[in-house]
Amino acid sequence: MADAIMNRGPVLARRTFLGAIAAAGATVLAGCSFDSTGSGGAGSGAALKTLVVSVSQNIDSLDPHYVNNGALVTPWGLLEGLVATDDKGSGVVPAIAEKWDVSADGLKYTFHLRSTAKFSNGDPITAKDFEWTYQRLLAPTGAGSAATDGANSYKPSLGIVGATDFLAGTITDWSKVGIKATADDTLEITLATPNSAFLLGMANVSMLLLHKATIEKHPKDWMQPENWVGSGPYALTAWTPTASIAMKKHSHYWDADNIHVDAVQGRVLTDNNAALLAYRNNEIQVTVPNFAVISKDKDLMNQVQEAPGYLVYFLQSMFTKHPAGADARVRQALGKAIDRKALAKIAVGQLPGPSTVPQAVPGWDESLAIDFDLAGAKKLLDEAGYAGGKGMPTIQILDFASNPFIEATLQMWEELGVKTKYNIVDVGQYSDIRYKPIEDPNLWGYSANTFGGLPTWNNWVIDCWGPASLPFFSLPTDQVDAYLAIQADESLDGATKTARLASMIDSYGSAEAKRFVKLANAAAAEPDESARIKGFNEAAGLRQQMGYQIPLMWGPNPLMVKPTVKNLHVNYSPSGFYVKGIEGSK
């Protein structure tokens, strides 16, 4: 039969051909499922029923216990913690914890849970749920380590007794960690040292509450809408990682009366032009502004709300065999030669960033600012033996995307007489080489980076370039490979690895770096707030003098919000806002 068909003349009758096309079309259409989020739109009536927000990254996971893009959406209202950030984003308000007591020495926080707090399936929330959640967060074999990127989301600056040791595997007895459910409605958290930023840190996405029974029953699929049980005011109804997420208000939430928006939808729009078009077309009400495009549109600029000082653009020194890299005067000269006001004019929406701690941090001192001082920079180079840039290696900036303000920075450095190079590489190569010694002895430079977070000293002095990481950059170049080899050694247990790395820092780290560690730790442990701020300022000042990080600009956490959306307060979380209290009209 087959032969017969193939040996006949032309056999594709028009009807057969069109039929085949139609059948194929029907098959492919049947195979592709459309989103169940609904078209949403910018509200559908007098009151705002559905809030539609653009999401700039694929939502790869909703697990708050390791670093992923779920942080962009879960804090909207899928999950809630003991406390939540206030409207300004710089303080906290009660959430599942109705109130809390702090011991006189500032070390013990006792959280009292609401009797009305329930999960989205109606299960009551108890302190044991929190203890289980935090044990999962800190377990070396928990989500943070099982996740493929290995980046646990716990913030060490919280300073919970034993937390980082338990996470590192140096202690295995959970009872030694300062987190205890002492009654159904009471959770005690003990800190190693007093920490005035502790409560704000507890509002971080990593400290949100999960539902134990669901995760144990569906260890792989607990994030799917059909299995979802959450602690926030909204329950997950749909989720397509590359396209959208949808959540709907549920009746079990303890404060349901203050949830005015029935549903929240996130639309993944990785192209910021597409997001702007959707915003202009009233399909979404909240998006990240594309300043380069909207800066001349007064109406749109008026719709921008910001949490200032959320992000710092900075350069991170690389390891070079050239002696110039080991001279703090040279690093300081490069920092002084940058006209940050000019940079901020290039990168619309950003501010000049003269220090690695943004001004938004309470108690920030003007003395931290690095002034643009070309003459002073030249003088420092002269003192270091590189007058007019003579004898200096080529200075590169390593990056994985082209940024005009980085090009401008290099041009400013050329004013010192040094040769520069903008080295744009694939992101994989960038991640491979940014901490490794540069082979070419006539090449040195910095890698371009950003870091964002809460406007607290703990965040900007402990979590970012803090005692755990800064001394690494002070190692002599010939010791770096050995240090990295210990880090990568799979045969070492956590305790041994930690001890060996500390030993290397002790032997080879610079005296200034060690002094910084002492200052930063002392400031973090200081119970008196003014002394604490003074200590942090001193630590941050010393860090800047070392020059391993050169600040460039400060960026806000900005959102463009339709005027019809009321009471949306931009905060310092990656998700940008919390949905409680938001209301509005079409």
Add this chain to the structure above:
Amino acid sequence: MALLTFLARRIARLVISLLIVSMLAFGLLQLAPGTFAGIQAVGGGSTGLANQQTSGNNSALVQAYGENVPIPVQYWNWLSHAVVGDFGPSYKYPQSDVTEIIAQALPVTASLAFFAMVLALAIAIPVGVISAVRRGTWIDNSLMFVSTLGVAIPNYLMAIILVLVFSVGLHALPTGGWTGPQSMIMPVIALGAGMAGVFARYVRSSVLEVLDEEYVVAARARGGTPRAVLLRHVLRSAIMPLVTVAGPAFAGLIAGTLFVEQIFGIPGLGQYFTQAAIGRDMPLMMGCTVVFAAILMAMNVIVDLVYAAIDPRTRAGLGLSHETKRKAAVA
């Protein structure tokens, strides 16, 4: 029997080719700089959550995915699961198996590519024929100008233009999303317009060639109406080169929907594929590569079959004709 033999031979060749593709892809991924963990840590800073990026993070990855064993063993481990359709869990989306991701995303991309292809052919064939028949006139020049424009405008730009016109300007369609058949209209046009331009030029030049053939002249001389000659004699022959390019072009459309998917926020495979490549999500990258390669190869087989179906002369070359065997037996 000839057809079955032909299919068996082509499938065997396809399997060997896929094996080679998978080896090359696996090898090249090993050579590519960076690891999933390292790249995630680079992006982590902007979410304000990243702990320090360390080689220790990388070692967790190495342990979790058995990358501490020799590369050939890793490949064998991957292959032994892949042959039964198990591509393993994605690094980036640990809650999903690669097979599940592909099963959900491929139909979306395939539907876009399919309708874009239908649109392209529906436009290109009449445009190409009219241009050829009206060769040298203002109609020909205008149509070819528009075709060239279609080719010259990249699909992502076309997508933005469409959104500006139909969404922002006329408010007729949503700017994006994937909520129903209406979500396909602009992406399909954005993808199909350029392809239509390419095809139209192919059709025009092949129709021009065929119009000068003796059998076409003879058909006209026998009193055939221009329409009948065009449809029965010219178009059937002129369509052959189009079949040759349309198959691989369809596979190319499937692999090339990335920008359009990104602009319209469509959950197709293109987005997963690119993110996997950039982020070194090895299992997802391998799964996508093998699937795309299989589609491309399958399209080539289908093109051969369609060729054989519409042009008896090609059957001998493909080993699909009894005549070939008879000639071989005589020899």
